[in-house]
Amino acid sequence: MRQRGSSMGRYRTPTVLAAASLLLTALCAGQAPAAAPPGRVDIDPVVAEQLDEAITAAMRKADIPGVGVGLWIDGEDPYVRAFGTSDKATGVPIKTDMHTRIGSVTKTFAITGVLQLVDDGKVRLDAPISTYLDGVPGGERITVRQLADMRSGLYNYTEDPRWQATFKADPPRSWTPQQLLDIAFKHPANFPPGARWEYSNTNTILLGLLVEKVAGQPLHTYLEQNVFEPAGLDATSLPTGAEIASPFVHGYTNFTPDGATVDASTWNPSWGWAAGAMISDLSDLRSWAKTLATGTLLTPATQAQRLDVVDALPGTGYGLGIFNVQGWIGHNGSLPGYGSLVLYLPEAKATLVVLLNTDIGYQGQEPSTLVGEAITKIVTPDRVYTLPAQQDS
Template sequence: MARYRTRTATALAAASLLLTALCAGQAPAAAPSGRAGIDPATAEKLDDAITAAMREADIPGVGVGLWIDGERSYERAFGTADKAAGTPMKTDLFTRIGSVTKTFTVTGVLQLVDEGKVRLDAPISTYLDGVPGGDRITVRQLAEMRSGLYSYTEDESWLASYQADPHRSWTPQQLLDVAFKHPAEFRPGARWAYSNTNTVLLGLLVEKVSGRPLHTYLDQHVLEPAGLDDTSLATGSAMPDPYAHGYTNFTKDGTTTDASTWNPSWAWAAGAIISTMDDLRSWVPTLVNGRLPGGDRLLEPGTQAQRLRAVPTGYPDVGYGLGIADVDGWIGHNGELPGYETIAARLPQARATLVIVVNSDVDGKSGNLSSLIGNTVTKIVTPEHVWSLPVQAQPNAVPEPSPSSGG
């Protein structure tokens, strides 16, 4: 859940991975397959289905990894990472992961719960001042997306400002000021609704209680212990090399442009992390199992059990826990922000980890591109557990402006 479009009919078609190479008949870059449950015939079927979906949706580049028991069962890159240079997509490129970031931020909160410094059922006003109705909104409700707080990324004035200058730097407080201009959408706990405001508040909670900037806390307490050397919470606009360029039509005239170096500060704790497919492959089992690669605990068992206890979202086969989603048995998160879409999820009963990265968010008639690829892959390899998200349940990072707001 990590998207950034309005739910209105005026949206251009969008909080969860060429065509030149395909048309020229170039083969996709590939790692060895045919091991650990993915036979050559299935791998070929996946290749064909993914490239067909890319052609239909006009996706520049896609990376797909499916690992069973940690083995590289199927790992592929298709299409183009840099359209200007014609650089092919690869599986080792850095990418922006959007709302998959929420899994890291909420992990930081839950670690503080384990240390006795934060209580899940305490009001957020216990830790942070200035939250409207904060004496009635619990930390748990923020992590479960049940606070009722308006998402600043739905505000059309803010959206127009962001669109006019996507390189601008935003502070967390500026984002909250936008959100708090709006009344709550419902009373806390009454229902589920995706809001980036929730996770920005949780990022500030981590900073307040730990006494460290969020990026420093995550580096020291989550990323380093998990061995994620290529993952970081962005503190500026730059992307580390080598990276996949990301393409968006989130522009005033709707033309597609390279958004690789747009400033992600507007997403911060809710969506500003940069990572790689291989780091996500490692992170997802850690996230779902609650244990670090060496066997130490990421979270206490009771806290991990609460994290995975999904509440209904109102959409079939989609539940949401504490900063983590359950989509027909696939547990993890997806993400979307200008230029990039991601899925990072695990199907525990199959011991399978799925990572999908897409270097475009030009969803068009095909809908969310990463979910299109996720649906394509899982219909083949896990037909009883298919990744499928309704449009309304897609991650919502930045809504598309309506014509009245300058879009």
């Protein structure tokens, strides 16, 4: 199928994304600012203007309707901006408090749920998934860990041509997790468990079902009680249908039968479920980036296992539902109409969140990749976010 960019959050063939960060240094009254750490540029009005120009230039290049950006460092003034429109039909500007679909950033929440159950002694990372769930082909050889770090070998259901055609023909359709697995399991495994790394949404659908089976409640309920509420996330949810709370950003995609660009904001994301159906906003994702990277909701031992990455792409490691690219920890997301980056740099206590209302690629790159690279070239020149573009196939 057509593959317009490399992204861990892609509903097309996903690979990996990394991203960026920014460090802000405040000016003390009557004093010169402290020197920035090596490789980092402090954000003064001149640099902020450079960022504005770089982001808007990327938007023009890739025809991105709207972007929300947040860059933070503890104790400093933030750089928070919104550029462009949230609704091309009305011209309403995009705002930083709008709800948006976050695609595969959802995986970070679902797998946090799994790891909490590990901490509770109810799940073992190196146990086969057949210990908890029946009906997984080769499930006695695929561990929970291999599902979480994308080494199971299971076919990615969103690569199935018939599924793609069905989805394009009927975007409002509701999908159950079992229907998605049935599609995946019609295909043989791509490789033996543990043989290599390959991103597959099928893995996280299984982990969502694992949470439901072990916790004895729906995934969205478990996440509300054990992840969203403890993390203080008021605008974050896993919808059960196509609903999205107002105000929301309209998202634009050409993942359609004829390639026409349409508004996908009311499409049903149930096809992504634990792998990509969640909703959030800039403020919540700022908080979540640090919670995720520092392991606030997990024991230190489990967080250490989460961050123990396997090789994914050059310069990129993938852990348990989380990536690390040259120190940047987090995840990206992409689904029809939307793109996202949620990242944290622990050594500098720096956070970057980028939210876009398109998934339409530019010269083989994800639009979020283009924006992330533009930002990091300015603010972290020694840690520029790069991701090789993939050719159509």
